[in-house]
Each structure stands twice: as C-alpha cells, then as structure tokens.
Amino acid sequence: MKKIAVIGGGAAGMVCAVMLARQGARVLLLERGPRLGRKLSASGNGQGNLTNVHMGAEHYFSDDGEKVARALARFSEKDTVRFFEGLGGLFLPDERGRVYPAGRQASAVTDLLRAELSRLGVEVVTDAQVRKLAYGSAFTLTCAQKSYEAERAVLCAGGKAAPNFGTDGTAYALAEGFGHSVLPCSPVLVQLRCPPQAVRGLKGIRTDAEIKVLRGGRELFRGRGDVLFTESGVSGDAVFRASSYAKEGDTLSIDFLPAVSRERLREAILRNTGEEKLLCIVNNGLGRMLLKRAAGDEEKLLSLLKAFPLEVTGTLGFAYAQATRGGVPLSETDENLQSVFQKGLFFAGEILNVDGECGGYNLQWAFTSAYLAAEGALS
Numbered sequence: 001m002k003k004i005a006v007i008g009g010g011a012a013g014m015v016c017a018v019m020l021a022r023q024g025a026r027v028l029l030l031e032r033g034p035r036l037g038r039k040l041s042a043s044g045n046g047q048g049n050l051t052n053v054h055m056g057a058e059h060y061f062s063d064d065g066e067k068v069a070r071a072l073a074r075f076s077e078k079d080t081v082r083f084f085e086g087l088g089g090l091f092l093p094d095e096r097g098r099v100y101p102a103g104r105q106a107s108a109v110t111d112l113l114r115a116e117l118s119r120l121g122v123e124v125v126t127d128a129q130v131r132k133l134a135y136g137s138a139f140t141l142t143c144a145q146k147s148y149e150a151e152r153a154v155l156c157a158g159g160k161a162a163p164n165f166g167t168d169g170t171a172y173a174l175a176e177g178f179g180h181s182v183l184p185c186s187p188v189l190v191q192l193r194c195p196p197q198a199v200r201g202l203k204g205i206r207t208d209a210e211i212k213v214l215r216g217g218r219e220l221f222r223g224r225g226d227v228l229f230t231e232s233g234v235s236g237d238a239v240f241r242a243s244s245y246a247k248e249g250d251t252l253s254i255d256f257l258p259a260v261s262r263e264r265l266r267e268a269i270l271r272n273t274g275e276e277k278l279l280c281i282v283n284n285g286l287g288r289m290l291l292k293r294a295a296g297d298e299e300k301l302l303s304l305l306k307a308f309p310l311e312v313t314g315t316l317g318f319a320y321a322q323a324t325r326g327g328v329p330l331s332e333t334d335e336n337l338q339s340v341f342q343k344g345l346f347f348a349g350e351i352l353n354v355d356g357e358c359g360g361y362n363l364q365w366a367f368t369s370a371y372l373a374a375e376g377a378l379s
Contacts, residue, residue, distance in 0.1 A: 001026055004377050005141055005150035007130050008171070009036035011043075011363055012349030013156035014113040015083070016370035020154075021120035023378050028148055029122055030141065032129035032157075032166045036117075037110035039158075039165040043363060044098075048106030050084065051077040051367070052360040053097040059361045061244065062354040063183065064330040068365075075371035077364055087112040098360050129166075130157070133174040135342060152344045152377040156370070159324025159350040160185050167324075171351060175328050179341040183329055183353050187321030189240045189362070192252065193314040194233040202229035205283050210258035211238045213312075214251040221245040224258055234310065240322065241358040246312050254308040256282050262306055269301065277301075323362045327353045336376025337369055346373040 002025050006017045009031030017029045029036075043049060052059075055077040057069035081091050081099060089112060090102040101109055117124060125143075132142040139153040157171030172182045206228045213221040225238035234252065242252065257265060269277050278287030282305070290308075294301035315321070330353055332340050337352070339345040348369040356362045 002152060002378070003028065003150045004152040004154065005030065005139060005148060006154045006156060007133070007141065007174070008156035008158060008349070008351075009033070009124070009126070010156060010158055010165075010167075010349065010366070011037070011040045012366040012370045013154075014040075014110075014117065015367050016154055016156060016348055016374050017122050018113065018116050018120065019371060019374035020377060021117070021122050023374075025378060027120075027122045028150060029117065029124045030128045030130055030143065030148070031124070031126045034126055036114055036124065036126070039162055039167065040113075040363075041107040041110045042162075042165075043106045044100065044360070046106050047104040048101050048109045049098045049360040049363070050091065050101075050109065051080045051099045051364040053077060053093050053099065055361075055364060059357045059359075060354055060365065061188075061325060061356075062330050062352075067330050067335070068354060070335065071368050071372055072364075075368040077360075079371070080364060080367045083367070084109065084112065087116055096359065130171075130174065133177060135178075135344070139344065152346065154346045154348055154373045154377055155351055156348045156373075157351055159327055160318045161187055161189075161321040161324045161350070163318060167350070169318075169324075172327065175339075175347070175351065178339055178345060180328050180332055180339065183326040185318075185324050185326035187315050187318045187323075188244050188325045188355055189322035189358050190243050190320050191230060191235040191316040192233045192239055192243055192246060192312050193316065194252070194310045195313060196232065198310055199229050199231075199233060201289055202286060203231050205229045205286050206236065207256055207283060207286065208258075209238065210255040211242050212253040212255075213242050213245045214253055215247075215249075220250070227254060232316070233313075237358065243315060244325075244355070244357055248312055248314050250312045252310040252312060254310065255306050256286070256308065257305060262302060265305060266298075266302055269298065281305075322358070323355045324350055325353075325355045327351050329353050334376075335372070336379070337372045338376045344377075346377050348373040 158167030160169035210224040226236035228236035
C-alpha cells in the first residue's frame with residue numbers, strides 16, 4: 001500500500017486525496033492554512049460553480065492545448081458531476097451551462113469532500129506549509145514543526161491568485177527544486193483598470209452589456225453579461241471573462257443595449273430632448289455621463305451607447321484575481337502530470353500553466369488534473 005503525500009488542501013488536493021484513498025493508498029494531505037477548501041468555499045460568488053456543460057480545450061489557455069484536450073477526454077464535466085453526486089447532493093446547470101449545487105452553496109461542496117476524507121481515513125494536517133520538498137529513497141516534506149515521508153507526492157498548492165487563501169506563489173519553489181521552470185505569472189478573471197476620468201461618476205452602476213476586447217482593431221473576445229463600474233475601472237461577469245484576453249493597451253468596447261439595433265435606438269433617443277433623452281434607456285447616472293460626453297451630437301451619442309470605448313491600463317492584481325496564468329509548464333509533465341525530471345512527483349490544479357475562462361472551467365481543470373495525478377501516483 002503506497003503512502004502518497006498530497007500538498008495543498010484546495011479543490012484539486014481534496015479530490016485527489018479522495019481518489020487515492022478510494023484505491024487503497026495511505027494518504028497524507030497537508031494544508032498550509034487552518035482548514036481545507038477555503039478558496040473552493042468562496043468559488044462562484046459563494047455558490048460553487050464546479051464545471052460547465054460546454055466543456056472543451058478551446059476554453060483554456062496553456063502551453064500545450066492538445067494535452068489539455070486529452071486530459072478533459074479522460075475526466076470530463078460529466079465525470080465531475082458523477083463524482084460529486086456520488087458524494088451526495090444534486091448538481092444542476094443554469095441557462096449558460098454553469099453547473100452548481102442545487103443549494104447554491106459552495107461551502108457545502110467543501111463539506112462533502114471533508115466528510116469523505118474523514119470517512120476514508122485520510123490523514124489531514126492543517127497549518128502545515130511544506131517549506132522544502134526533497135527526494136532520496138523517498139520524498140521528504142519539511143514543514144515548520146515536523147517532517148514527513150512518502151513514496152509519491154502530488155503538488156496541488158495553487159498559483160498566485162487570491163493570496164488571502166494561502167495561494168501566494170511560494171509553492172513554485174518546490175517545483176523549481178526539481179529542475180522545473182515557472183512561466184511568468186499574471187492574474188486573470190479579475191477586475192480591469194481604466195483611466196479614472198473615463199469612469200468618473202459611474203461607480204456602482206451595473207448594466208447588462210456586451211463587451212469586446214480589441215487590439216489594433218482586431219477583436220479578441222466578445223461576451224455578454226454584467227458590467228459593473230468601479231472607482232478604478234470595470235468589474236462584473238462579462239469583464240472577468242474578458243480579462244482572460246485583455247492586456248494593458250487594449251480597448252474595451254461596451255454595447256450598453258446589445259438587444260437593440262442602432263436604428264431602433266436612434267428612433268428612441270429622437271423622441272426626447274435635453275436631459276430626458278436617455279430616460280428608461282440606460283441607467284440615469286450613465287445617461288447623464290453619456291449625454292455630457294456626446295455634447296449634443298446624436299450620432300456620437302449613438303456610438304457611445306453601442307461602442308463605449310475604455311482603455312485597459314491594467315488589473316487589480318492577484319489579490320482580486322480568481323486564477324493565475326503561467327506556472328509550471330504542462331510540457332514538463334507526462335500524460336498523468338508526472339514530472340519529467342523526478343519520477344513519483346505529480347502536479348494538479350492551478351500550479352500548472354493551465355487557466356480557463358470564467359464559468360466553472362478552472363475548477364474542472366482542478367478535478368481533471370486531480371484525476372490524472374491520482375491515476376499516475378497509483379500506478
């Protein structure tokens with residue numbers, strides 16, 4: 001019976017530990033924080049968006065997209081739903097294919113996993129950050145208070161996004177200790193910064209809009225959803241999705257009325273004059289700003305309503321991001337995500353250079369990679 005250490009008690013780590021223990025392995029799960037699954041419990045705005053029925057490698061960014069596709073074929077969104085419904089509960093898709101627990105409570109998903117870990121007898125140690133990982137005749141995992149040994153190790157310690165949950169990027173050093181490279185990291189699924197004067201007076205206004213990411217006149221992304229104006233830029237569901245494509249210097253083009261043609265909108269704004277021109281067309285605060293910027297030019301006003309431009313000047317950074325782009329290259333692992341430099345060392349989750357679009361894709365990668373690593377570690 002192999003002893004396998006899983007480093008990191010997040011989504012990937014907990015699922016990997018369950019899969020290993022179910023096959024008879026002696027599993028040690030080490031979590032640097034005070035409890036398991038803190039980031040998972042906050043996922044999907046606290047509602048637990050676990051996966052998406054519209055699954056495919058085209059929704060991911062990586063250095064090896066074909067390997068991502070092969071991985072998803074081995075453990076798909078259907079497998080994820082079967083796995084979690086096997087733990088208990090019910091999981092249902094919404095109109096956009098995002099799969100949630102029927103109770104819409106992410107913390108309940110974490111509770112299911114914690115209960116299964118306990119039932120399987122997995123040794124869970126919290127407040128146990130692995131500061132050093134080395135290999136002799138076995139893996140030695142050194143924490144502040146104690147060292148542990150294991151025949152195999154699965155590194156699921158996350159990336160750099162949301163450091164308040166303990167994912168601050170320090171785990172990359174454990175991989176580098178075995179010769180792995182770490183591709184430059186950047187925050188994704190995050191609020192975008194724009195010039196302050198461009199959003200002045202709009203803080204707190206939320207609208208359903210279509211947003212495009214443009215670079216040199218080329219459209220990189222188009223999606224519809226919530227756009228929320230903030231003090232420093234824009235947030236909301238549509239912006240999080242756009243942030244996977246946008247970088248500093250790009251332009252966001254916002255259509256505030258995507259369901260209304262330009263011709264119908266022209267007829268509507270011609271019916272009123274002055275400050276009443278946009279009443280019941282857009283939010284009053286947004287309307288006042290657009291009228292001021294158009295300065296009486298109705299064609300300009302139409303253009304602002306259908307293609308409001310915002311320059312991207314950056315993001316709010318890792319502290320506000322949901323995921324990390326970059327990390328250990330997928331090309332430095334085999335088909336079971338085992339290190340090409342160290343036999344018996346496996347990777348799962350956000351530590352790898354794989355990130356998905358907003359909508360359950362990143363958690364699906366956590367579960368898919370956990371399955372692959374478990375399969376490899378058991379062989």
